[in-house]
Amino acid sequence: MFHWLERNPFFFAVGVFIVIAYAGIVTILPDFMNSARPVVGTKPYTVLQLAGRHVYIKDSCNACHSQLIRPFKSETDRYGMYSLSGEYAYDRPFLWGSKRTGPDLMRVGNYRTTDWHENHMLNPAEIVPGSIMPKYPHMFKNVADIETAYAEALTVKKVFNVPYDKSGMPKLGTLEEAKAQALKEAEEIVANMKSPEVKEALKRGEIKEIVAIIAYLNSLK
Amino acid sequence: MNWLNDNVNMLALLGAAAIILITVFVVAKYIKQMKEDKSTGELAEENWDGIGEYKNELPIGWSLAFLGTIVWGLWYFLIGYPLNGYSQIGEYNEEVQKYNTKFENKWANPDEETLMGMGEGVFFVQCAPCHGVTGDGINGKAADLTVWGSEAAIVDVILKGSKGLNYPLGEMPAGLLQGDDAKAVAAYMVEKIAKLGKSKNPDLVAKGESLWAVCAGCHGQNGDGMGGNSPSLKNYGKPEFVVDVLNRGKAGNIGVMPKFNDGRLSDIQKLAVGKYVNSLSQ
Numbered sequence: 001m002f003h004w005l006e007r008n009p010f011f012f013a014v015g016v017f018i019v020i021a022y023a024g025i026v027t028i029l030p031d032f033m034n035s036a037r038p039v040v041g042t043k044p045y046t047v048l049q050l051a052g053r054h055v056y057i058k059d060s061c062n063a064c065h066s067q068l069i070r071p072f073k074s075e076t077d078r079y080g081m082y083s084l085s086g087e088y089a090y091d092r093p094f095l096w097g098s099k100r101t102g103p104d105l106m107r108v109g110n111y112r113t114t115d116w117h118e119n120h121m122l123n124p125a126e127i128v129p130g131s132i133m134p135k136y137p138h139m140f141k142n143v144a145d146i147e148t149a150y151a152e153a154l155t156v157k158k159v160f161n162v163p164y165d166k167s168g169m170p171k172l173g174t175l176e177e178a179k180a181q182a183l184k185e186a187e188e189i190v191a192n193m194k195s196p197e198v199k200e201a202l203k204r205g206e207i208k209e210i211v212a213i214i215a216y217l218n219s220l221k
Numbered sequence: 222m223n224w225l226n227d228n229v230n231m232l233a234l235l236g237a238a239a240i241i242l243i244t245v246f247v248v249a250k251y252i253k254q255m256k257e258d259k260s261t262g263e264l265a266e267e268n269w270d271g272i273g274e275y276k277n278e279l280p281i282g283w284s285l286a287f288l289g290t291i292v293w294g295l296w297y298f299l300i301g302y303p304l305n306g307y308s309q310i311g312e313y314n315e316e317v318q319k320y321n322t323k324f325e326n327k328w329a330n331p332d333e334e335t336l337m338g339m340g341e342g343v344f345f346v347q348c349a350p351c352h353g354v355t356g357d358g359i360n361g362k363a364a365d366l367t368v369w370g371s372e373a374a375i376v377d378v379i380l381k382g383s384k385g386l387n388y389p390l391g392e393m394p395a396g397l398l399q400g401d402d403a404k405a406v407a408a409y410m411v412e413k414i415a416k417l418g419k420s421k422n423p424d425l426v427a428k429g430e431s432l433w434a435v436c437a438g439c440h441g442q443n444g445d446g447m448g449g450n451s452p453s454l455k456n457y458g459k460p461e462f463v464v465d466v467l468n469r470g471k472a473g474n475i476g477v478m479p480k481f482n483d484g485r486l487s488d489i490q491k492l493a494v495g496k497y498v499n500s501l502s503q
Binding site for chain 2: 003026082114115126
């Protein structure tokens with residue numbers, strides 16, 4: 001009865017593809033335009049936060065931490081409101097992750113603070129007994145790469161029309177302006193930190209990686 | 222032979238025996254077929270590199286089930302799913318609503334012990350990462366809750382001041398009183414303002430009362446915080462004060478504690494954790 005299908009392998013393959021892709025077509029396509037738009041209140045990252053995001057990617061935090069809260073009560077109780085796709089509009093690439101060795105970090109800015117991160121990143125097991133998260137003391141030594149972060153911000157602004165410099169949105173300006181702005185944001189964070197090394201570096205105009213990643217983590221809300 | 226009385230074990234054993242029996246018969250049948258059968262029948266037209274296929278008609282039941290699934294699939298793809306849109310968020314909302322109603326009914330009038338258990342649970346999940354499992358503040362990284370809320374802590378506040386709860390009066394300056402004077406006011410506050418029971422220095426209470434004017438300027442004669450201008454000291458050492466801290470957050474001399482007003486804790490959970498925190502120091 002179905003020999004005609006077997007005789008046309010290409011047509012058969014196309015048919016199988018459509019049948020399998022159908023669930024995606026029905027659930028994703030109809031609302032795609034809507035859900036891809038930024039949720040009201042979502043802003044692009046500032047240059048300092050973007051530099052922190054690069055540290056996050058470089059040190060592979062996403063190997064152990066997800067950034068996606070699913071709509072289950074057990075998750076929203078612990079992490080807060082479930083994630084909406086529009087919240088990732090300015091994430092390039094998004095850092096959903098696929099494994100939770102540690103907790104989700106989508107909204108960690110709501111319930112952890114600068115001084116806590118400083119202690120925790122230096123030695124997680126001292127703060128959370130038995131934690132298997134590695135120590136990141138090198139972040140207190142390495143200097144954050146503000147130039148690359150600026151380059152990325154400028155690129156997405158020009159290529160994808162990300163609304164930097166629009167009213168109510170983060171300012172980008174020239175590289176010099178962006179550096180001054182990053183330094184100002186770093187000062188606010190360092191005021192809540194204790195490490196003398198980091199404080200002295202900031203006086204010299206250097207922003208350590210730990211400052212950038214805390215700026216990023218605090219922005220996750 | 223106790224384990225044979227268990228139905229699950231029994232079923233599993235019977236099933237295993239049946240599978241072995243059927244396998245033996247089926248294998249025997251095919252071995253026999255391989256030995257004796259000759260290839261007969263009509264070949265299908267398609268042929269891949271010399272490998273052909275006999276035209277064996279599908280059994281009727283099989284093709285009916287197959288066609289039925291296709292018809293159902295078409296209905297489900299085109300009408301069933303798209304028009305009766307299942308929504309994950311909708312299911313989530315229903316789940317949360319059901320849970321909340323159940324939670325409220327179950328814990329409408331919790332007794333002391335239940336509250337304490339709930340408070341302990343909340344503490345380990347939400348507070349222990351900063352305050353430590355025992356509440357000691359992990360070597361000064363957060364408030365030491367085994368002391369905070371006690372008479373000794375009041376003396377400490379008078380000596381060191383306090384800031385960060387974001388009250389209209391702002392900061393409480395350090396060193397308003399020294400030495401025995403500070404202890405005396407703390408004793409008076411414990412017995413007469415917060416009414417937490419007997420003070421550790423009962424003989425200083427009278428002296429404390431005469432010095433209360435130093436505090437009354439900001440906290441009011443009866444310690445009620447003058448209509449929300451400063452924290453109400455009547456609540457000090459009680460769960461209500463902790464609830465207030467949770468609602469306001471605190472950026473103080475030790476570090477920054479975030480607010481807990483994003484709905485992660487319900488009112489009763491805040492009260493419960495407040496009770497638990499107080500039990501650590503009292």
